[in-house]
Amino acid sequence: MSEASTNPPEYYIGIMSGTSLDGVDLAIVECDQNQLSTHFTQFSLFPEQLQKDLAELTLAEQWHPDHYFKIETELTQVYANAVEAALVSARVEPGNITAIGCHGQTVRHRAFTKPAYTVQMINGSLLAELTNCTVVTDFRRRDMAAGGQGAPLAPAFHYAALSAQHPNAAVLNLGGIANLTIWDQERLIGFDSGPANGLTDAWMQTRFNKPRDEGGEQARQGNINQGLLEQLLKHPYLQLPAPKSTGREEFNLPWLESQLASYNDVSDQDVLTTLAEFTAVSIAESLKNSKPTHMYVCGGGVNNLYILERLQRLIPQTVIAPSSEVGVDPDFMEAIAFAWIARQTIHLQPGNQPSVTGAHGPRILGAIYPR
Structure with missing residues (x-):
């Protein structure tokens, strides 16, 4: 964000709903010349049925078009409701929003197939109509068209901001x-x-009837099963070099249950503890060729203190801290990132990082739906 301007501040809304499928993160971001600041943040839970429908779509072998587009419309309405509520709470008029950057909901991401493709569920036209705001969406496919993974996209913002x-x-x-x-x-x-949280959340929901392991306290009570841990770490994705990206297609409850076939004697408690260790070890292994002095954590997992403690023991040379220590709310880092990417698109600036995604070069990302 090095460009300077004498224009008045611009306001962007970033909307992100991720693979955890819990709800909608929204941030209103103010961009004043080369400075970016968060003006307002909000989280909205998904309706229970919509959450269930989205979870089923991510694993479904086939999609019925009528069912797909019905869910897409419902999801877009949830996004629009979140925008309306945020604008009222923040006392900002729709006309003062330069654009909404809406990631949509990833229901399929196949970066290694031929052809590679990705699907983020969102009706940009409808969101523009419902909010009376310009909408920028469909960020990933331009990067993939240029030979990239289309993910992750947030690193471009991380680097620009920090x-x-x-x-x-x-x-x-x-x-x-x-x-x-x-x-x-x-x-x-x-x-x-x-x-990260996908497997532990799924296990908590099916075995403990709770949405998540709050603070990691449940995992803290169990023991790591080394045999199961070694089995999980054999997943082929973990051996791939970067650039690489993945999702629920690879790491999901059916896959986990298939891995447990030879470990019927492991208690539900110990499975959870082992899953937490699986997350920590796979992250630590990914860092073995890097030596960052500090690592700033964001996302819902920032509240899982057990995983963070295990990770700190595995990489003692790196100081681990929440991203709030560098001025970015850890719960809204990605929503802020997509507000920033929308700004890049509106100003015809690249929003990807080729060294991250593997794209042939910098690209302006997304499609614009004017207000």
């Missing part, structure tokens, strides 16, 4: 999937390291 003050650092986003951004004076890389 690298000047923190020249040798990393950002760890713990959503359903864990992704890393790592930079020093010579390089910038970013990739999905593997699972």
Whole structure:
């Protein structure tokens, strides 16, 4: 964000709903010349049936078009409701919003198939109509068209926002999937390291009838099963070099249950503890060729203190801290990132980082739906 301007501040809304499928993160961001500040944040839970429908779509072998577009419309209405509520609470008029950057809901991401493709569910036309705001969406496919993975996209924002003050650092986003951004004076890389909250949440929901392991306290009570851990770490994705990206297609409850076939004697409690260790170890292994002095954590997993403690023991040379210590709300890092990407698109500036995604070069991302 190096460009200077004498124009008045612009306001962007970033909307993100991730692989955890819990709801909608929204941030209203103010861009004043080359400065970016968060004006307002809000989280909205998904309706229970919509959450269930989205979870089923991510794993379904086939999609019926009528069912798909019905869910897409319902999801878009949820996004629009979130925008309306946020504008009222923040006392901002729709006409003062330059654009909404809406990631949509990823229901399929196949970066390694031939052809590679990705699907983010969102009706940009409808969202523009319902909110009376310009909408920028469909960010990933332009990067994929240029030979990239289309993910992760947040590292471009991490680097733009933090690298000047923190020249040798990393950002760890713990959503359903864990992704890393790592930079020093010579390089910038970013990739999905593997699972974060997705597997532990699914296990808590099916075995403990709770939405998540609050604070990691449940996992803290169990024991790590080394045999199961070693089995999980054999997943082929973990052996791939960056650039790479993944999602629920690879790390999901059916896959986990298939891995447990030879471990019927492991208690539900110990499975949970082992899953938490799986997350920590897969992240630590991804960092073995990097030595960031600090790692700033964001996403819902920032509240899982057990996983963070295990990770700190595995990489004692790196100081692990929430991204709030560098001025970015850890719960809304990705929503802020998509507000920033929308700004890049509106100003015809690249929003990807080729060293992260593997694209042939910088690209302006997304499609614009005018108000």
